[in-house]
Amino acid sequence: MSRRRRMLQRSLFKQRPPSVPGVNKHGPPGVPGVNRLVLVSSTPSEPAATSAPEVPPAPVRTYGTLRLKAGRWELAAEPHVMIAAKRVFAQASGRSYKAIHLSNNFETCRDLEWFLGRFPLEVKDAAALRAGALAHRDQQTLVHLLLSGQAPLVDVALALPPRDYQRTAAQMLMAVRRMILGDDLGVGKTVSAICPLVMGGTTPALIVTATHLVAQWRRELERFAPGLLVHVIGKSTPYDYMKGGRHPDVLLATYHKLNGWAETLGRLVRYVVFDECQELRSGPKREDEADLQGSARGSLKCAAAAHLSSQADYVLGLSATPFYNRGGELYWVMDAIKPGSLGTREEFHHAHCTGAEPKLSLKEPAAFGCMLRDAGLMLRRTREDVGQEMPAVTVVPHTVASDHRAFDDVATRASELARLVLDKAAAGQDRFRASGDLDQMLRQATGLAKAPYVADFVQLLLEDDEPVVLFGWHKSVYDVWRERLSVFAPAFYTGDETPKQKDDAARAFIAGDTKLLIVSLRSGSGLDGLQRVCRTCVFGELDWSPGVHEQCQGRIDRPGQERRVVSYYLLSESGSDPVVADVLGVKRAQIEGVRNPHRSDDLVERIDASGEHIKRLAERYLEKVGRTAA
């Protein structure tokens, strides 16, 4: 290259404006609202908001078009730009390089705007794009100000003053309008959810919760906001609930009743709280799900929840364990709370997941967790964050013997089912059903096989004068425990009891009338009060989801607990336990990543001297019965 040519080239570069035309270079960098990009490409006639008039805006070459088509952004450009676009917008699906389609949400608008800085496009709906991107900026600023403690906290007039971090959560909801509050178990999510009720513009409100928690919510509402008129929805179909011509301020409903009431309440309620929002993890009913089973199948309650969400002004999901199994469930929970916030399911799959539908796992759980926080979609504080430090739980996994007769009893039927599951020629639906039955059968057999040994173990604890919460799942297993532990007159809190019987059982245990409370793995979420009298829980059966174990443990490991909690996991070496334990490890990594992405490099040390614990227990027992451990 000649010298002259090189000089010419250099001078040409000098003349080019150093950055994208339209950026107000004089505004403080990074301050939203000032340093805003004007979409030169989309509005050529609009004067660029630059204050350097001596540099005339260079003509901008555009590479293609960007338009809103049927509610989604369609980006069509030259091939090399499409390749770049596909790299930036990982959610875009399909192999075609002609055009990509993206859900229209704030996040996408902001990303598109940024992309336009590099590859200017002719934008047909510039106003929508600008509005979306601006909204994203504003929201991000708000979230940042609130979480960094720079925004002043407003007063919340509850009968008992809420804590600052509870006010922060309420204020953040008022700002972002829809989010998940994922605070640790026992941090006080209920009060955070009650705060907005007295902040204006939020009543009438609807609180959706699990059946056994309705009474607890009612009590909390009476304690913190006695001025509010509360009505508990009693039937699955709409009826007239007006009291003396006044509309209740708060309606309390269970998830089961949601479907019948969604239409009626959709038009009325302005604030919806989904308590234990992992209930929404299966998503609404879908067309292709006939072959699926269990939670992989959509549900009517999720469709109802999505409808209510779309109509309300404020929506808050509460849960420390917003999904139970794989990260893909979080999509449905988030989509019910803030529809469209994660794009379509397909986009979510492409951008963040591995695996196949319906069991999608998050590729990078921690990165996804950071994204949720940054976008103001989730707020989560640990006990440590709110200065509520409690001693770490002592986890004691312990192998117990099992009675092989329980397996022999189901052997024939189980092998039949197993063959069907593995038979590729069988119809999909039959295979899925068979696998569900097989799982149920083997888990029950495993539970039964170890039930007598679990009972013996619990007896040791009880004779040590230690009140125990024992978790199980199968009715037949409860029967064995009931019989073997009858001298301790156990109270039951399972699927077989009515909400009132459950409430009574919990009260009896708290009052000290019985030292043993047998609780179903999946019916104890949210239950409060046990921590005042008990510090020992025993898992006599395992669940497939780590979130469930955590919920169970959270019944006694919560504020009010003054001693170190000990959690015994009784495992059998045969049956389903080894497989379940393996799956639990995989799932645990998913939820931990999302919840605690900024994990410190320091390890959490646990005191789980497994052998030691059991040994001490045995020694104390022998001392008590008058013998000495040799």
Place this chain on the structure above:
Amino acid sequence: MLDVVTAAALGAQLSGFRYDLTTEDSIQRDLAFALARRGFRDAEREVRLSATDRLDFLVGGVAIEVKLNGSVGELLRQLSRYAAYERVRELLVVTARLQLSDLPNRLHDKPLACLVLFGSIFG
């Protein structure tokens, strides 16, 4: 710290932590912290024995292999290769999968122990 550490004792020392079970890498990272915390200053990471064999850790003659995926058969073949080296005195498998813990007590006449990260799976 013991002068001559055994695989079983090492496993017991490393059991009292909560590990990040996301990947083998994340467990290895946490193991490095745990070893430091327990005062194993001579722990070496990524020890190359040959062109194909690389130990995750070597601590005073105990080879540590972190395993999340694969079958018991594969794991045993791998461990057998490691056991053949003179530098390896004992073997310790660290896993979050109970199914991978079904291993013999000795391999090529060298003791083999297994640490299942129960404390990190539960609670």
